[in-house]
Amino acid sequence: MCFNQILIKKSIKHVVVVFILLLLSMKVYSSETSSLPKLTLKPSQCVSLRQGQQCFVTVDISWQVSNAGEYCLYSSLQNNKLNCWTMNKSGYFKQELVIDKDVTFTLKSMSNDKVVASALLELAWVHKKSRLSHSAWRIF
């Protein structure tokens, strides 16, 4: 094989690698931009031992939007806003909660009072509540 052929092959390889990297970076960029705005809860579930019990959880709430502005965070547990941010593209809030039903968190843009993003904190349990339940049978 002559030197020129090897050089051409190597060049093609480089072009292919650059093209793949370009495609991947475009995919990452598009997924990053398409997933905004986002509101994330950690954890997204509060687990109690039995259905019907109150559930205790400390939830980390973080949000991210593409345009900076004034945003406020609300929960379905109360009418008052939990927190507001001005000229921010992201934010973080931590809250201790005692819940007996699912809770929805919403991020609103204060410029037009529209919901930008929302997320659900789900109430879950291990043992389903029922009269004379299985958990009652196995308590002893």
Added chain:
Amino acid sequence: MKTFTKLLKISTLIVGILNPSFIMAAEEEKEKKEKTENIRDGAYLDIGISQVYQSDPFKFDNGNDNGLQAAVNGRYQKYGFFVELRLGASEQESSRLSYGYNFLNTEHWSYDFRIATNHSVLEHTLPKSNFVSTRDSQLAKGLRILGDYDNTHLRFIIAESSGAKGLYAGGWLSQNYQYNNLNFYGSAGIEYRNEDVINHFYGINEVEGLPYYRGESGFEYTGQVGFGYPITTDWVFEGFARIILLPSGVTNSPLVDGNTITEAAVSVKYVF
């Protein structure tokens, strides 16, 4: 399709207005179904692993129940007929496999006809002769009553038991508490076994190396505290500590050298 659904709804409404018994019949059917369905029908299963500590008041059983053990709690009921399986140490009852019929349920009480063992099997390797004396635990019929008042649970059992004319009775009370997502309970139990049961398990016949023994009937008392914590919707972390005060009919037996049994365990369980 939407029009058809609308028409169906309107015609149902008209038929309902003209003939209320049409709607009532549906409601009656629902009520009838609720009445015929047994509220305790269903299945429950958890499996796990426990680290167990247990004191051993038996002189010659050579048993060592300490260490890692499998734990299984299973129950299946259909049309009132049920089967229950318990393996592991967290229950205050010594029955392993039992089955029966749940014949009555009221708002707070449930009544079962049940066939179960009411004592664990004992094996003693007797001194000098090295004879292995096995005290089998036989399945026997009885009545079980379960009470459920929110965080308070009660259980009563009266049953035949191992022994010629074995009689067994037991009563337990358990109270649950919650602190954050951690659940605690405290429970107390009292069990009665007549002479036939005591002597089936702890009596000594004329066997080399041990004196003849016949014990009296008596009451056994149990106190237990425990906890349960949900790790996820499927995994639970549990633990308990228990003390059992044995009756004199048991503690006076040459097979026994203590008057209490203490047990403790922590478990991780998967709930199906």
